[in-house]
Amino acid sequence: MEVLARIVSVAMVSVFVQNAIFDRAFGSNVVIYASRKNSTVIGFTLGITAMTTIASIISFFVDSALLNTQFGWLFMPLIYAAIIGALYVLALFFFWKVFPKIFRRMRKYVHLAIFNCTVIGALFLNSNYGSDLPSYIGYGFGTGIGFFLACFLLNVAREKLDSDKIPRVFRGYPIMLVYIGVVSLAFYALAGYTADF
Amino acid sequence: MDKKNLPKVSRDGLFRQNIVLMSGLVTAPIIVAATTFERALILTLSFLLISYTSILICRFIPRRIVYTVRILAYVGVAAVMYIPTALLMNAWFPETASHVSMYIEILVVNSLLLAKTESRFYLMPYGEMAIDAFVYVVGYALAAFVVGIIREFLAFGQLFGFRVCDAPMPAAKTTFFGFFLVGILAAVCRAITNHRRRRSENAGIIRKGAE
Numbered sequence: 001m002e003v004l005a006r007i008v009s010v011a012m013v014s015v016f017v018q019n020a021i022f023d024r025a026f027g028s029n030v031v032i033y034a035s036r037k038n039s040t041v042i043g044f045t046l047g048i049t050a051m052t053t054i055a056s057i058i059s060f061f062v063d064s065a066l067l068n069t070q071f072g073w074l075f076m077p078l079i080y081a082a083i084i085g086a087l088y089v090l091a092l093f094f095f096w097k098v099f100p101k102i103f104r105r106m107r108k109y110v111h112l113a114i115f116n117c118t119v120i121g122a123l124f125l126n127s128n129y130g131s132d133l134p135s136y137i138g139y140g141f142g143t144g145i146g147f148f149l150a151c152f153l154l155n156v157a158r159e160k161l162d163s164d165k166i167p168r169v170f171r172g173y174p175i176m177l178v179y180i181g182v183v184s185l186a187f188y189a190l191a192g193y194t195a196d197f
Numbered sequence: 198m199d200k201k202n203l204p205k206v207s208r209d210g211l212f213r214q215n216i217v218l219m220s221g222l223v224t225a226p227i228i229v230a231a232t233t234f235e236r237a238l239i240l241t242l243s244f245l246l247i248s249y250t251s252i253l254i255c256r257f258i259p260r261r262i263v264y265t266v267r268i269l270a271y272v273g274v275a276a277v278m279y280i281p282t283a284l285l286m287n288a289w290f291p292e293t294a295s296h297v298s299m300y301i302e303i304l305v306v307n308s309l310l311l312a313k314t315e316s317r318f319y320l321m322p323y324g325e326m327a328i329d330a331f332v333y334v335v336g337y338a339l340a341a342f343v344v345g346i347i348r349e350f351l352a353f354g355q356l357f358g359f360r361v362c363d364a365p366m367p368a369a370k371t372t373f374f375g376f377f378l379v380g381i382l383a384a385v386c387r388a389i390t391n392h393r394r395r396r397s398e399n400a401g402i403i404r405k406g407a408e
Binding site: 022023024025026027028029032073074075076077078080081082084085088089092111115116117119120121124125128167169170173174175176177178180181182184185188 | 219220221222223224225228229265268269272273275276277279280283284299302303305306307308311371372373374375376377379380381383384385387388391
């Protein structure tokens, strides 16, 4: 029960306090792309949540072994890329064998859901702030839920952001960024601080 | 040298397809970490060393290799390129590099490498591709420096590390301000591109409605 409470509390922090998109801007381009349709919101959220959670579990063991070595930090991107790459191949293989119809539909954008800053950023944040396995799992899972929250907030506002009331040069990408900035400001107020980057 | 043999130089990457301000492919480092000119410089050099060299190397990966493996190879090459880049940045900017290290690390999965290599760079002759990719990096540098200089002045009251006044807007170093600023600059960039396009259409240089 204590472990579950720890996972939930860390997940809450990564959703509301250190949201990958609103606090770190990890994968903001992917959020803008994924929020276009309800189906892509769900698809990307499931893909990213599964990736961040499973990769976080694996990275916990890798971090324990390598991060304390003198030059371990230099190889972390390579190792994390290898972890994500292995999961990418396994996921493709799984869907190809078990759900061939879904595989054909998701093939086009599956690499976008996997090789992005949100996934690899979650692993780096875990290596900096994570302390034990439950916190790694909680942070990984929370990052995916935080991504969903960002996608959802963008998805519901998309129609208004594309309306004629918005000046033509702002329509689309620029106003999306400004809107994410407004939501980020709200999250900043909620957290009461921001990371020093 | 015969002019016909020179590779064509496309300036798309500077403004029209700027990867930060127009297509939004590599935004996180600029939005969060480019709060001073020095940080923008570190991000630009890292981007050049990781992405540009990876693109040049990855161009040799044969297209007959399946897409899944090619993507893995791109990320692998970029992750290897990260090692000398991180060592160089820590040697050149020992105080500042550690503050932006996470935003250098995530460059191994940047979309210029993963998306544009497939959709654009593979379709060009090598020399032309090398110049084209470099123009994209210059476009990134322009965006990074503009954002870095503006935020350095607003957040710290400094220009290029020299103090000029009290900080007019300390909140300029926050993430939400980064989103606002990049959004506004994206709109400005779009307005400039549209204006130049209209001017070219009026002058008859390009056909109306043509892409």
